[in-house]
Amino acid sequence: MDLFGATVAPIVAFFLFGELAILAALLLAFVLARRHRGSTHHYLTLAAFAADVLVFKPLMLSRASSAWGNFPWEGTRILPHLEISVSAALLGAFAILLGFKHRVKKGPRMFLPPKGRLHKRVGLLFIVVYAIALAVGLVIFFETYFK
Numbered sequence: 001m002d003l004f005g006a007t008v009a010p011i012v013a014f015f016l017f018g019e020l021a022i023l024a025a026l027l028l029a030f031v032l033a034r035r036h037r038g039s040t041h042h043y044l045t046l047a048a049f050a051a052d053v054l055v056f057k058p059l060m061l062s063r064a065s066s067a068w069g070n071f072p073w074e075g076t077r078i079l080p081h082l083e084i085s086v087s088a089a090l091l092g093a094f095a096i097l098l099g100f101k102h103r104v105k106k107g108p109r110m111f112l113p114p115k116g117r118l119h120k121r122v123g124l125l126f127i128v129v130y131a132i133a134l135a136v137g138l139v140i141f142f143e144t145y146f147k
């Protein structure tokens with residue numbers, strides 16, 4: 001298919017727009033947390049994280065093997081991309097654990113007491129590392145199709 005003037009496999013467009021949508025969902029979830037909408041924040045982060053690690057990342061790993069050859073893809077940026085993505089996934093899982101550990105529910109509302117500070121820091125770090133992994137992915141995309 002045609003994407004910004006380049007011919008790409010449809011799965012590549014799915015990755016590109018899907019990962020951008022996940023970043024948008026994480027940023028929206030961050031804004032919701034800032035506005036103390038803890039319950040909606042937690043549903044949105046869980047959905048975004050699950051879509052990323054259960055759908056996008058397995059498909060990307062499979063695509064890396066079929067399109068770029070065998071691990072560790074020497075001479076490409078795929079290995080750093082994978083390493084940063086794994087770090088992001090671990091940070092995300094840790095943030096979720098901390099969220100469940102420290103959250104306080106009052107009826108339909110959800111709060112974090114002061115001891116939940118670590119959740120906020122790890123969660124923010126996860127969003128930053130996720131964005132870096134995505135940026136490396138975009139560099140690979142532009143180097144591959146627009147050199």
Ligand code: HEM
Pocket residue numbers: 030033034035036037038039041042045046049092093095096099100103104110111112119120121122123124126127
């Ligand atoms: C990867 C997933 C998650 C990320 C990246 C994340 C990130 C964050 C961040 C950055 C904040 C602080 C926002 C601020 O500066 O005020 C925050 C707050 C919060 N998070 Fe999460 N979070 C995640 C998942 C969860 C989950 C699963 C829960 C609940 C089980 C949760 C519950 C909360 C609550 C209750 C707050 C406080 C909202 C308030 O100030 O009232 N988060 N989160």
